Structures are given as C-alpha cells and as structure tokens.
Amino acid sequence: MPKKPLKTTSKAERTKKNILDAATTEFSSKGFDGARIDEIAKRSKANKSMIYHYFDSKENLFTAVLENAYVGLREYQRDLSIVGLKPVDGMTKLTGYTYDAFMQMPDLIRLLNNENLHKGVHLRKSKNMREMYDPLLVNVGELLRHGVKEGVFRKNIDPVNLYISIASLVYHYVSNHHTLEVAVERELMSEERIAERREHVIDMVLSFCMTNRAVSATRKDFSNAL
Amino acid sequence: MPKKPLKTTSKAERTKKNILDAATTEFSSKGFDGARIDEIAKRSKANKSMIYHYFDSKENLFTAVLENAYVGLREYQRDLSIVGLKPVDGMTKLTGYTYDAFMQMPDLIRLLNNENLHKGVHLRKSKNMREMYDPLLVNVGELLRHGVKEGVFRKNIDPVNLYISIASLVYHYVSNHHTLEVAVERELMSEERIAERREHVIDMVLSFCMTNRAVSATRKDFSNAL
Amino acid sequence: MPKKPLKTTSKAERTKKNILDAATTEFSSKGFDGARIDEIAKRSKANKSMIYHYFDSKENLFTAVLENAYVGLREYQRDLSIVGLKPVDGMTKLTGYTYDAFMQMPDLIRLLNNENLHKGVHLRKSKNMREMYDPLLVNVGELLRHGVKEGVFRKNIDPVNLYISIASLVYHYVSNHHTLEVAVERELMSEERIAERREHVIDMVLSFCMTNRAVSATRKDFSNAL
Amino acid sequence: MPKKPLKTTSKAERTKKNILDAATTEFSSKGFDGARIDEIAKRSKANKSMIYHYFDSKENLFTAVLENAYVGLREYQRDLSIVGLKPVDGMTKLTGYTYDAFMQMPDLIRLLNNENLHKGVHLRKSKNMREMYDPLLVNVGELLRHGVKEGVFRKNIDPVNLYISIASLVYHYVSNHHTLEVAVERELMSEERIAERREHVIDMVLSFCMTNRAVSATRKDFSNAL
DNA sequence: GATGAATGAGGGTTCATTCAT
DNA sequence: TATGAATGAACCCTCATTCAT
The missing domain is CATH 1.10.357.10 (Tetracycline Repressor, domain 2)
Structure with missing residues (x-):
C-alpha cells in the first residue's frame, strides 16, 4: 500500500502553485519594483521563507511568473x-x-x-x-x-x-x-x-x-x- | 548698463529644470517604483532637499515629469x-x-x-x-x-x-x-x-x-x- | 519530560518587552519629538525593523509606553x-x-x-x-x-x-x-x-x-x- | 538733524519682536523638539536667515523665548x-x-x-x-x-x-x-x-x-x- | 539688514533576505 | 518542509543651518 496517493499534487507542489499564483497577481498589478514579497506571502498563505525556498529570489520568482x-x-x-x-x-x-x-x-x-x-x-x-x-x-x-x-x-x-x-x-x-x-x-x-x-x-x-x-x-x- | 544680463533664466529655474530632466530619465528607465530620488539628485547635481522644495513628493515629481x-x-x-x-x-x-x-x-x-x-x-x-x-x-x-x-x-x-x-x-x-x-x-x-x-x-x-x-x-x- | 521549560516567556515577547522598556526610557527623557527610534533600537538591542514589526509606528509605540x-x-x-x-x-x-x-x-x-x-x-x-x-x-x-x-x-x-x-x-x-x-x-x-x-x-x-x-x-x- | 526718530522702534526691532512672538507660539505649542524654524519664519513673516541673524540658533531662540x-x-x-x-x-x-x-x-x-x-x-x-x-x-x-x-x-x-x-x-x-x-x-x-x-x-x-x-x-x- | 537658494546630516519607515528551530 | 524571528541596507522625506547676493 503506497503512502502517497499517486494522482495527488503533493502539498509542496500546491504551496508552490499558490505562491506562483499570488505572485502573478502581485507582479502584474504592481510591477516588479512595486510588488511586495510580504504581500505575496500573505496572499498565498505561505510562509515568507517558503518563497525563498522554492524560488530563491524576487527576480527568479518574477521570471517564473x-x-x-x-x-x-x-x-x-x-x-x-x-x-x-x-x-x-x-x-x-x-x-x-x-x-x-x-x-x-x-x-x-x-x-x-x-x-x-x-x-x-x-x-x-x-x-x-x-x-x-x-x-x-x-x-x-x-x-x-x-x-x-x-x-x-x-x-x-x-x-x-x-x-x-x-x-x-x-x-x-x-x-x-x-x-x-x-x-x-x-x-x-x-x-x-x-x-x-x-x-x-x-x-x-x-x-x-x-x-x-x-x-x-x-x-x-x-x-x-x- | 544693467547688472543682470537680460535673457537669464533664474538659478532657481535652472535647478528645477535640471531636476525635471534627471527625473525624466530616471522615471522612464526604472518606472515609478524603481526610480530613486537619490539618483535623480545625483544626476541633476541638485541637493536632494531641493527636489522636495520644488516638487513636494516623488509622486508629484512623477506627475510633473x-x-x-x-x-x-x-x-x-x-x-x-x-x-x-x-x-x-x-x-x-x-x-x-x-x-x-x-x-x-x-x-x-x-x-x-x-x-x-x-x-x-x-x-x-x-x-x-x-x-x-x-x-x-x-x-x-x-x-x-x-x-x-x-x-x-x-x-x-x-x-x-x-x-x-x-x-x-x-x-x-x-x-x-x-x-x-x-x-x-x-x-x-x-x-x-x-x-x-x-x-x-x-x-x-x-x-x-x-x-x-x-x-x-x-x-x-x-x-x-x- | 517536556522539551520546553514551562515558565518561559517566548523570545518574541522578550524582544517586545525590551523595546518597550527602552522606549519608556527614551520617550520619558526626551519627549515624543526628541526621542529617536534609532536610540530605542540600540538600547533594546533589537533591530530597528523589529520596532515597526511590533508597534507599527513611533506614535503607536508612544501610546504603548x-x-x-x-x-x-x-x-x-x-x-x-x-x-x-x-x-x-x-x-x-x-x-x-x-x-x-x-x-x-x-x-x-x-x-x-x-x-x-x-x-x-x-x-x-x-x-x-x-x-x-x-x-x-x-x-x-x-x-x-x-x-x-x-x-x-x-x-x-x-x-x-x-x-x-x-x-x-x-x-x-x-x-x-x-x-x-x-x-x-x-x-x-x-x-x-x-x-x-x-x-x-x-x-x-x-x-x-x-x-x-x-x-x-x-x-x-x-x-x-x- | 537725526536720521532716526528717537522714540520709534526700528524696523529691526520690530522684526526681532515678530520672531520672538512667533517663536513663543511655536515653542509653547509644540515643545522645543517639535517646533519648526520654518514655521516660525512663516508666522513671523521674517526670512529664515533673519532668525539666525538675530538669535544664532534654535537653542538660543528658545532661551530668549x-x-x-x-x-x-x-x-x-x-x-x-x-x-x-x-x-x-x-x-x-x-x-x-x-x-x-x-x-x-x-x-x-x-x-x-x-x-x-x-x-x-x-x-x-x-x-x-x-x-x-x-x-x-x-x-x-x-x-x-x-x-x-x-x-x-x-x-x-x-x-x-x-x-x-x-x-x-x-x-x-x-x-x-x-x-x-x-x-x-x-x-x-x-x-x-x-x-x-x-x-x-x-x-x-x-x-x-x-x-x-x-x-x-x-x-x-x-x-x-x- | 534682508532675501532666496542651497546644503547635508539624519529621521522614520520599508523590504528583500536569512537564521534558528 | 515549514515557521517565526531577526537583520541591515536603503528609501523617502525633513530640518536646522549656511551661502551668495
């Protein structure tokens, strides 16, 4: 019996997706310089450090978006x-x-x-x-x-x-x-x-x-x- | 013989113009949020306070630009x-x-x-x-x-x-x-x-x-x- | 055996307390306008940003004090x-x-x-x-x-x-x-x-x-x- | 024939008096640290430099007040x-x-x-x-x-x-x-x-x-x- | 004596980023 | 993987003071 169900997006992936979505909203509405990491964290309900864990930097996050x-x-x-x-x-x-x-x-x-x-x-x-x-x-x-x-x-x-x-x-x-x-x-x-x-x-x-x-x-x- | 030459733009006006020019460059190359007042000051060779003296705020300066x-x-x-x-x-x-x-x-x-x-x-x-x-x-x-x-x-x-x-x-x-x-x-x-x-x-x-x-x-x- | 000692004030609370104490000293000795956030930070050994994290503004900090x-x-x-x-x-x-x-x-x-x-x-x-x-x-x-x-x-x-x-x-x-x-x-x-x-x-x-x-x-x- | 009438407060004295009055209002309503030289200048209708001409410094002005x-x-x-x-x-x-x-x-x-x-x-x-x-x-x-x-x-x-x-x-x-x-x-x-x-x-x-x-x-x- | 322009240090505040757990 | 606390550089803006005329 597998511990993880096969066709499920893992929690990690979901977190990553949430961050990306929130970042898209933030970056597109405020621009790169106007966007705030704090806001992205809040909107994605992820911890701020997670953003850095998954995307390394604001710049990289923007590129991903x-x-x-x-x-x-x-x-x-x-x-x-x-x-x-x-x-x-x-x-x-x-x-x-x-x-x-x-x-x-x-x-x-x-x-x-x-x-x-x-x-x-x-x-x-x-x-x-x-x-x-x-x-x-x-x-x-x-x-x-x-x-x-x-x-x-x-x-x-x-x-x-x-x-x-x-x-x-x-x-x-x-x-x-x-x-x-x-x-x-x-x-x-x-x-x-x-x-x-x-x-x-x-x-x-x-x-x-x-x-x-x-x-x-x-x-x-x-x-x-x- | 007049002490002041006739066709002189006053020093104040020249300073203001310099600031406006520098601000145009800065705002158009970096955007509002990316632009730096310090940079505008440096480029216009004006003291930072002068910017606020003449334009009150970054926002107003942008509008003027x-x-x-x-x-x-x-x-x-x-x-x-x-x-x-x-x-x-x-x-x-x-x-x-x-x-x-x-x-x-x-x-x-x-x-x-x-x-x-x-x-x-x-x-x-x-x-x-x-x-x-x-x-x-x-x-x-x-x-x-x-x-x-x-x-x-x-x-x-x-x-x-x-x-x-x-x-x-x-x-x-x-x-x-x-x-x-x-x-x-x-x-x-x-x-x-x-x-x-x-x-x-x-x-x-x-x-x-x-x-x-x-x-x-x-x-x-x-x-x-x- | 519990990992954490029972009677511990959390690190956050201690920081907050330190800030409040330092602010009390600073505000009472210099008045609101004479008080310096920098000084409060230094005295409380907290980072200046922490003050804003916990108290939002100088005004609010004064009220708290x-x-x-x-x-x-x-x-x-x-x-x-x-x-x-x-x-x-x-x-x-x-x-x-x-x-x-x-x-x-x-x-x-x-x-x-x-x-x-x-x-x-x-x-x-x-x-x-x-x-x-x-x-x-x-x-x-x-x-x-x-x-x-x-x-x-x-x-x-x-x-x-x-x-x-x-x-x-x-x-x-x-x-x-x-x-x-x-x-x-x-x-x-x-x-x-x-x-x-x-x-x-x-x-x-x-x-x-x-x-x-x-x-x-x-x-x-x-x-x-x- | 004297140039100045004897019993007249000179313009200078009047300016000085105006500054002192404006400063009194400003200092007493805002305190020393909250008071603003600019405000005193504006209220006294004197040029800011005049304040320094007559009183040397903010501190001295306060003492005079x-x-x-x-x-x-x-x-x-x-x-x-x-x-x-x-x-x-x-x-x-x-x-x-x-x-x-x-x-x-x-x-x-x-x-x-x-x-x-x-x-x-x-x-x-x-x-x-x-x-x-x-x-x-x-x-x-x-x-x-x-x-x-x-x-x-x-x-x-x-x-x-x-x-x-x-x-x-x-x-x-x-x-x-x-x-x-x-x-x-x-x-x-x-x-x-x-x-x-x-x-x-x-x-x-x-x-x-x-x-x-x-x-x-x-x-x-x-x-x-x- | 008076004016207007300029200066520079520093003030409150923000923010990307990192550390410890 | 996730959290919460902390950091420090830098940002916009202010203000006492001085310079040049």
Whole structure:
C-alpha cells in the first residue's frame, strides 16, 4: 500500500502553485519594483521563507511568473485550429482569436510591459521562453502564403511586421486603455466598445492583406463620431 | 548698463529644470517604483532637499515629469501641417509623422506604460493633461471627413478607433521591442528595420482607409521571410 | 519530560518587552519629538525593523509606553489598603502613599507632561486607559464621606478638586523641580527635602479636610527660612 | 538733524519682536523638539536667515523665548500690591492673583514644562533668569511672618514649601488638564470650573496657614459629587 | 539688514533576505 | 518542509543651518 496517493499534487507542489499564483497577481498589478514579497506571502498563505525556498529570489520568482503566464498564452493559442479554413476566414479567425486571448490576459500584458521596462532581461535569460515559438507568428506566415497562392492576399507582405501589427492592435488597447481613455474621452472597456474594437481590428488586418476587400455591410455609421 | 544680463533664466529655474530632466530619465528607465530620488539628485547635481522644495513628493515629481513629456509630444504634433494636402497625402504624412514622433520619444512611452500600470491616476489628476486634446485625434477625424467627401476614403470608419490603431501600430513597436525581438528572433531597432516598419504602418493605415488601394510598386518581396 | 521549560516567556515577547522598556526610557527623557527610534533600537538591542514589526509606528509605540506606565501606576495604587483605618489615618496614608508612588515614577510624570503637550491625544485614543479608573480618586471620595460622617472632616469638600490638589502637590514637585530649584535657590531632591515635602503635603491635605486640626507637635521651626 | 526718530522702534526691532512672538507660539505649542524654524519664519513673516541673524540658533531662540515669557510673569506679579492688607486678606489676594496669572499664561506653563524635560539647562544658563527673584516667594514669606506675628497664621510653616504648594495647586491644573480630564471624567476648563477651582485653592492655602479657619459660609455642597 | 537658494546630516519607515528551530 | 524571528541596507522625506547676493 503506497503512502502517497499517486494522482495527488503533493502539498509542496500546491504551496508552490499558490505562491506562483499570488505572485502573478502581485507582479502584474504592481510591477516588479512595486510588488511586495510580504504581500505575496500573505496572499498565498505561505510562509515568507517558503518563497525563498522554492524560488530563491524576487527576480527568479518574477521570471517564473512570466514564464508561467507565457505558457498560458501559448497554450491558449495552440487551441486554435485554422486547418482547412480559407485564408480570409483563417485570418479573420486568427485575428479575432488573438484579440480574445489578450482580452482575457491583462495580467500577461502588464507582465510583458514590465519586462520591457527592464529591457527583457528575464525573458532573454529564460531558455524555456526563448525556445517557445509563437503559434500566432507561424500561423500568420502560413495563412499569408496560402492567401497569396489563392490570389486573395497581396504579395509582398512581411509576415513579421503583420504579426507585430496584429499584436499591436490588440495589445495596445488593453495595455494603454487608461491613458487612451483620457485622450479620447471615451470609456473603452465596456462590452460594446470591446466588441466594436474587435470588428475594427479584423477589418484593418483584412483590408491590409486582401487584394479585393469586401466591405462589411453591417458596419456602423461613424460619420458623426467626432 | 544693467547688472543682470537680460535673457537669464533664474538659478532657481535652472535647478528645477535640471531636476525635471534627471527625473525624466530616471522615471522612464526604472518606472515609478524603481526610480530613486537619490539618483535623480545625483544626476541633476541638485541637493536632494531641493527636489522636495520644488516638487513636494516623488509622486508629484512623477506627475510633473509626465506632464512635461506630454507637452513635448503635443508640441511636436502641433508642428505638423496637413492643410492643403489631399486626404491620402495627409494621412500618409500624419501617420509617418506620428511614427517619427514616437520613435524620438521612447521616454514618454515608458512613462505612459508606467502610468497605465498605475491605472492612469496621475494623468487623471492633472487638469492640464486632461484638457490637452490630441492633435492627432483631431487631424484623423478631419482627414477622414475630407477623404470621404472626395470619395477616396471609406465611409463608416470610426475616427477614434482609427486613431487608436495608428497609435497602437506605432507605439507598440517602440514599447515592446524587447519582448518582440525574442518572439520574432529579429533585431528590430536597426535603421533599416525602423524604416521598413514605417512603410508597413503607413501601408496598413491607407489600406484600411482607402476605397481603392494603390499598392506601392516598390514594395519589397517578403515571400521568403519566414 | 517536556522539551520546553514551562515558565518561559517566548523570545518574541522578550524582544517586545525590551523595546518597550527602552522606549519608556527614551520617550520619558526626551519627549515624543526628541526621542529617536534609532536610540530605542540600540538600547533594546533589537533591530530597528523589529520596532515597526511590533508597534507599527513611533506614535503607536508612544501610546504603548504610556499605557504601560499608566498600568504600572494603577497597580501600585491598588496595593494600598485603607480599609479599617480611621478617616484621618486613611487620608494620611493615602496622601503619603501617593507621594511615594509619584516619587518612584518620574518617567510616568514626564510621559504625562508630554501627553499634555500633545493635548492628550494618545490617552484619549486608548480605550484601555480611558476605562482605567483612578483608585486614588475613589479612595478620596470614600474617605471624605466617612470623615464627614464621623465629624472629623468638613462637609462641602469637592472630592474631585481634592483629588486634583493632592495630585498637584505631589506631581508638581517631581515634575518641575528643575525650574523650581532655580526660583527658590534650594536643592529639592535630597532625601531630607523629599521627606520634608512629604510632611508638608500631608499637613496641607489634612489641614484642609479636618474640622479640628491637630497641629503636629514635632514640626520644625521655619521662622528663619527666608 | 537725526536720521532716526528717537522714540520709534526700528524696523529691526520690530522684526526681532515678530520672531520672538512667533517663536513663543511655536515653542509653547509644540515643545522645543517639535517646533519648526520654518514655521516660525512663516508666522513671523521674517526670512529664515533673519532668525539666525538675530538669535544664532534654535537653542538660543528658545532661551530668549523662555526669558521673555518669564519676564512677563514677573511683571504681572509685580503689579500686585499687598501692602496694608491684613495677612489673611493678603494671602487670599496673593493666591487668587497667582491663580489668575497662570490661567492667563498657558504658554509659559508649556515652556516651563519643556524646560523641565530638558532639565532646566536653558534656565540655568541664563544669568538674567537666575537673578530674577520671584515676587510670589518674597510675598509669601512676608505674609507668613506678619500672620504669625498677629497670631492668625501658624508658626512653623516653611515659606518655600508653601510657595511651591501654591504654585503646584495653580500650575498643575492648567498644565495637566488634558490628562486630568480623562481621569476625572469632567470638563475642567469651563468658566464655572475655573472659578470653583480658584475658591478651592484659596481655601486650601488658608486652611493650611490659619490658626482658626473661618469656613466659607457660601461653600457649595459636594456631598454627592462622586 | 534682508532675501532666496542651497546644503547635508539624519529621521522614520520599508523590504528583500536569512537564521534558528 | 515549514515557521517565526531577526537583520541591515536603503528609501523617502525633513530640518536646522549656511551661502551668495
């Protein structure tokens, strides 16, 4: 008779997980420098020393958090299947899916912003992350090639820049909505606005890629917006 | 013969300016929480107490820095004239100009990221900044209207979302290039890449706005990019 | 056999106690504003952070010190028994005992002076202290009533004012002896003077209360004192 | 023809006076360590450097303030005349007058408390103050002698201790009313209470001095006070 | 005599990290 | 593996004092 049940996460692992979760919340809401180990300990109900036992230092903990969040994104992205779709449908789905992904992961966005503030040191240090290719990037390339072959997408589109643009259009809206709201004097995170933005981004990406753009018939009239 | 030269900024003002400059560097490179008052003092060659004499608190100093950088951007933007230009030329110039502006102001971008981490509290608190409308936003609206009237731009484009998109395409590249570089395994801030990106962004904006897109004939061939 | 000895105060409690003791010395000798946390840390051999760990702030530490000293006084006072004594004897004992108490607690006196400088904010904030009635006050009332009933004490004496007077006669001598010494050009804290003062205070209180004052036959001759 | 009018306080003197007044307020309300030079400068509308010009240091300024307040008290006391009064009337007047004096000078009381906290260093250092004899002390001695000669006052009363007692009964009430109020749960500084206390103190002093005490017929009934 | 700018030591407080059990 | 106590460097901020004009 085994002492430990097989399929159980050990107490140790649970503690570690709790710490990681608490750290994710703390780091993403306060940034690396604003985050407090004490707070992470309190929130994870772990003893402070445990954090050092498992993660050695604040820096390492941050890296672990970042890695973890990154994996989450990649996993989310890998759930998307565009096989068998026509290029336009694929691009639409891909863009929308990416949009949804980031909308659901504001934590990751804040972590990445922080990482950029620190010039990407943690990301660069982590072998895991460097080796984790981005499915979005691969998919964009794939779709572009298909689309070009079928004549629906323009030639000469740099997939890397397109990838960056899709990410930009999606990411920036979540990342900077606080300051954007002040500039545009409009609330941006209401359900309606979020849906509108989704349409807009897809429209933008397709307009850019397609040789003949089919304008959505259902589009709202913005002629009096400003 | 006057004792004092006429065009002298007072010593006090110079000190204040030095502090503000040093603080801009420090805050934008380390973020609010990572920034050190001691470092600002050292860099500005001012005594630490002077900082408090002129700015009362770290928080206030940050607000002053943000405000100052914001004003810089607005002034830069106001130098742009699109009067008399055709809509397409205007939009091209506007987008390119915005791109250049942000490329030259990485500090501001980091400050804004930080401000978003803190949910925009400083920005919202500052009456000055809230009242400073964004020329880009106004110009985008203007251009869209003209373009629609002349039949070169699509109807039904939301100027606010377009404004956000232009900002996104430009801002994100500067803001997140460290993490993007890891993802796309490409160096992004070389002169060549920066120029390429500029083209790309303009292309994207025009593709989106125009009814009949004129594809740039000189566009590079990216078919083997990935 | 138990691993831990039974009567051990935990290490934490000992540290806390050390801090409180050191703080009492520091606050009572320098006042709230003159007291230095660094000094308290040094004297208590505790790390400065421990002070904040246990007491949160200088203000709270002061309150704790005051409370602690107050409790000390009340405990001292509660040791006094006047049951069964005749009113005059009781009043004599009570006054003398109070005198002795304050003589032994110059720290408390300085703390109270400081508290009065700060308008009693700490005292008023502390529920504990507000609820701690003063045995002296109760006893004075009791004795007066008995004495009046037995005809040895005058009617119409306000116990509150009498209480205050006893406290005044005792307290002021300890509290202000430095300036008094300059005014009267007499050293006041010698054993002899202290004893003399004790007699004087008791005499004063009795003179005030009694209907027929019995003049002490052994009283010194002061006719050439000045 | 003189440049300066003779009987005018010069601007310099006025500045000095303003500083002294502001310093008195500041020191008496915050104590030596709690007082702020900046605050004194602001309140006196003098430049901070002027304070150092006239008074050299915070310490010296405090001494000047104390000296000044002391002189005020002495001057007040010197206005009292008891010549020609019968001993009992004289003692009554003297005590009442002292009571009134202290009631009007809470600032001085706080300064003296502070001085005692600092063990009287400033007072002892000031030759002026050490040489300023206390009229109260002289008068007490005088009255006692007359009273004894006329047979209305007891022999064997130590004038120094009596002097201290009168001061105690008066001073403590003003000095410690904040903490006393908490202890006796009674508001102490209302006009009525102040008047009551005055009666009480006089009664106490006379009871102590007189051979045959005449009990005031108008005395309130306190038998239910507690 | 008066002003405004500057100085530097140090004050209260925080926080990542380690030690002892 | 886990706990609680302790550490020490450093952080933001204050304040008495001085300098230059």
